[in-house]
Amino acid sequence: MSYSNKENIDDTQILIDQEEVLEFVKQLKLMNKQFISQIKQLIREKEEYKFLIQELQSQLQRKCEQLQQQEMIIQECELQLESCRSNYEEQINRLEVELKMNQMIFQIELSQQKQEIVDLSDKLKSTQQGYSTTVATSFLQTSFNQKQDSLFKDSHTLESVGQTEGEYSIMSNKNKGQQKMLKIIQDPISNLKKQKDLIKREITQWQDEFLKKEGRPPSINDKQSISTKFYHYTILKKQLNDRSTVIQDSTDCKNIGIQCNLIDASQILQLQEQIKQKTNDLKRMSFQLEDLKGKVKVYCRVRPSNNLDKLKDCELQFIDEQHISLKQKIFNFDICFNQQSTQKDVYEEIQQSLQAIFHGYNLCIFAYGQTGSGKTYTMFGTQQQPGVIPNLIEDIYTYIKKNNLDCSIIVSSLEIYKENIIDLLNDQQSSQTLELKENVNGQVFVQNLTNIKVQSMYELMNLIEFASSKRRQSLTEMNDCSSRSHMCTQLVIETFNKSIQQKFISRVNLIDLAGSERCNKSRLKQNQLEEAKYINKSLSALNDVMIALSTKSNFIPYRNSKLTYLMRDSLGGNSKTIMIINISPSFINLDESMSSLQYGQKVKQIINQPIKNLEPVEQLKKIQKVCNQHDENAQLRQQK
Numbered sequence: 001m002s003y004s005n006k007e008n009i010d011d012t013q014i015l016i017d018q019e020e021v022l023e024f025v026k027q028l029k030l031m032n033k034q035f036i037s038q039i040k041q042l043i044r045e046k047e048e049y050k051f052l053i054q055e056l057q058s059q060l061q062r063k064c065e066q067l068q069q070q071e072m073i074i075q076e077c078e079l080q081l082e083s084c085r086s087n088y089e090e091q092i093n094r095l096e097v098e099l100k101m102n103q104m105i106f107q108i109e110l111s112q113q114k115q116e117i118v119d120l121s122d123k124l125k126s127t128q129q130g131y132s133t134t135v136a137t138s139f140l141q142t143s144f145n146q147k148q149d150s151l152f153k154d155s156h157t158l159e160s161v162g163q164t165e166g167e168y169s170i171m172s173n174k175n176k177g178q179q180k181m182l183k184i185i186q187d188p189i190s191n192l193k194k195q196k197d198l199i200k201r202e203i204t205q206w207q208d209e210f211l212k213k214e215g216r217p218p219s220i221n222d223k224q225s226i227s228t229k230f231y232h233y234t235i236l237k238k239q240l241n242d243r244s245t246v247i248q249d250s251t252d253c254k255n256i257g258i259q260c261n262l263i264d265a266s267q268i269l270q271l272q273e274q275i276k277q278k279t280n281d282l283k284r285m286s287f288q289l290e291d292l293k294g295k296v297k298v299y300c301r302v303r304p305s306n307n308l309d310k311l312k313d314c315e316l317q318f319i320d321e322q323h324i325s326l327k328q329k330i331f332n333f334d335i336c337f338n339q340q341s342t343q344k345d346v347y348e349e350i351q352q353s354l355q356a357i358f359h360g361y362n363l364c365i366f367a368y369g370q371t372g373s374g375k376t377y378t379m380f381g382t383q384q385q386p387g388v389i390p391n392l393i394e395d396i397y398t399y400i401k402k403n404n405l406d407c408s409i410i411v412s413s414l415e416i417y418k419e420n421i422i423d424l425l426n427d428q429q430s431s432q433t434l435e436l437k438e439n440v441n442g443q444v445f446v447q448n449l450t451n452i453k454v455q456s457m458y459e460l461m462n463l464i465e466f467a468s469s470k471r472r473q474s475l476t477e478m479n480d481c482s483s484r485s486h487m488c489t490q491l492v493i494e495t496f497n498k499s500i501q502q503k504f505i506s507r508v509n510l511i512d513l514a515g516s517e518r519c520n521k522s523r524l525k526q527n528q529l530e531e532a533k534y535i536n537k538s539l540s541a542l543n544d545v546m547i548a549l550s551t552k553s554n555f556i557p558y559r560n561s562k563l564t565y566l567m568r569d570s571l572g573g574n575s576k577t578i579m580i581i582n583i584s585p586s587f588i589n590l591d592e593s594m595s596s597l598q599y600g601q602k603v604k605q606i607i608n609q610p611i612k613n614l615e616p617v618e619q620l621k622k623i624q625k626v627c628n629q630h631d632e633n634a635q636l637r638q639q640k
């Protein structure tokens, strides 16, 4: 009984085993099928990527060609400008030389003539009155004689007219006419007589004076010499007039030259305007090119001085938009913002990356700099002067509305405080530390981090405000409100493009790093000292990663700190990355400013490989799951 029983049991066991084996084989087949379909999917993706890479390469090629063309145009413009400039200078030089020559000749002649005139006028002075009297007398005499002659002629004509008429009436007419004529003539004659008498008196007076002075009456020679001198004087006066005509001519010439130069100058201005425009085009294109190449963009911002700076400013000099110098060392960045630059100026340079977010590219913006250099101000700003984050959020929503996009946004926020990751959106477990993990796609994520799907811009802004209010901040010697942790806010934006039936997913990381600080300078308290130790350690790990990336080392020490591990995708990874180096202008911070600038220079050499995230990755599915859970929890809490 027991034996048969045993047999039955064994049979049953065998049957169960067979079933299990069959089930197992079935599962294996299923897995195999799944595996094959996954491989097919991967092959398809690979093809798509190949196509994308080709497209990007051809875009790059086109951009390079455009760039070359622009460069050629600029060179041409510069050549034209140069030739215009040299023409203009030549003309100016020639005109100046001519003018100088004319002026010199005129000066010499003028001084000679002046001397002669002085000599003459000396001599003239004594005899001028007598001479003018003589001349006037002879003139009056001549005109008197002329008038008399014409009187006789007229009366003769009248007489002859009377004779040809032969009648009394005509005679009376003749008499009347004669009388009238006589009246007309007699008036000026009497005037002339009066003048002649006056002149005669003057001549007598002059002769008396001459007699008194010279002791003899004036001879004919004296009169002649005066008239010769007067003649010379008239010639000199004429020459003087001629000279002023020459001067007038050369002034006209100069004016014409100046007009020509003005035309040239306007041409130069036009060309300069063109060059400016072309340079801007070139700048924009090189930006796009750098973007395509995946270069990390590095902006440098110097904050204005404040009363904590104590000492005078260090000698930071803005050479141009892209170059800044300190202690005679020149640093090159994508853009340099000076003390007068506004939040808007900074954001305008970041706005260019907005579109990429909706095409599946990851974006990382992070602020770096010593304590009190303006990182938090740049990233968050104030109510009146909003920084990068609020501006970007506003723009994201405007873009969605304008383009009528189907988007969903999920937000999470954390701080790394003393090498612990703390969820800033979970008020219940604020002190619980979280772990970093890698998903199947090799992406780093924070396990159990609160992810909230937001419904509006205001909700998102409020959540970020809430998160930053939870971040650890305290008063130090260097900053009234110093951040004691690194804060990372992540937006996962899922965009569904209806026209091409394609889904894009982007992760936007907005990081405000804690500032490096010298413990003795900041006069830190015990706890702050410990905080500073952790901050400096993680920043030094970040520095090591930068060095390894910029020297293209085979090993990049991402895992040396939580910060570098979290930022792995943004540094040398598949993200578009913008780094803002914040600098304090104070002389007291000169060494830190120098090391920040050197740091930024290293980051500028890093090249990422930004790629489009086309399909929802596993991480997103997980995030969505957690989101749903969060929503359910929230609903439950509300119901309670």
Ligand SMILES: Nc1ncnc2c1ncn2[C@@H]1O[C@H](COP(=O)(O)OP(=O)(O)OP(=O)(O)O)[C@@H](O)[C@H]1O
Pocket (backbone or CB within 6 Å): 302, 303, 304, 306, 369, 370, 371, 372, 373, 374, 375, 376, 377, 378, 479, 481, 482, 483, 484, 513, 514, 515, 516, 582
């Ligand atoms: N561009 C700017 N214009 C006006 N004020 C600024 C600017 N940058 C910074 N400030 C001011 O300087 C002070 C320090 O700035 P902030 O707190 O942003 O520095 P931080 O680099 O974040 O410092 P920490 O690393 O200690 O947190 C603040 O009072 C801030 O308002």
